[in-house]
Amino acid sequence: MSETETSWRKLSRAEEAVIVHRGTERPFSGEYEDFSGRGTYSCKRCSAPLYRSDDKFDARCGWPSFDQEIAGAVKRVPDPDGQRVEIRCARCDAHLGHVFRGEGFTPRNTRHCVNSIALQFTPAP
Numbered sequence: 306m307s308e309t310e311t312s313w314r315k316l317s318r319a320e321e322a323v324i325v326h327r328g329t330e331r332p333f334s335g336e337y338e339d340f341s342g343r344g345t346y347s348c349k350r351c352s353a354p355l356y357r358s359d360d361k362f363d364a365r366c367g368w369p370s371f372d373q374e375i376a377g378a379v380k381r382v383p384d385p386d387g388q389r390v391e392i393r394c395a396r397c398d399a400h401l402g403h404v405f406r407g408e409g410f411t412p413r414n415t416r417h418c419v420n421s422i423a424l425q426f427t428p429a430p
């Protein structure tokens with residue numbers, strides 16, 4: 306195990322199901338779905354900062370939605386079925402959710418649909 310991996314947080318079974326096995330939490334069930342605190346959302350596993358509350362918007366889709374990631378923090382991987390684009394933590398490869406374009410929710414026209422359980426929120430000081 307590398308030094309990086311030893312600093313990763315130990316995951317609960319529910320966290321592992323999403324973050325490692327690329328599952329999806331039930332819609333409208335997550336901690337941050339209906340949440341508007343100001344601060345930063347980091348990776349639950351490696352603590353890399355991923356999203357800012359300023360970029361969160363209410364898509365009413367059942368999961369926290371952001372129209373922009375922190376630059377370089379998230380990588381995009383096409384799903385094997387060619388239909389959707391998966392998003393992962395660029396540092397530790399944790400599964401976050403999927404990213405969609407062209408829905409027109411915000412001027413950036415992008416929706417990062419992220420599982421709450423993959424995120425850890427830190428309030429702004």
Ligand SMILES: [Zn+2]
Nearest residue numbers: 348351394397
């Ligand atoms: Zn990570």
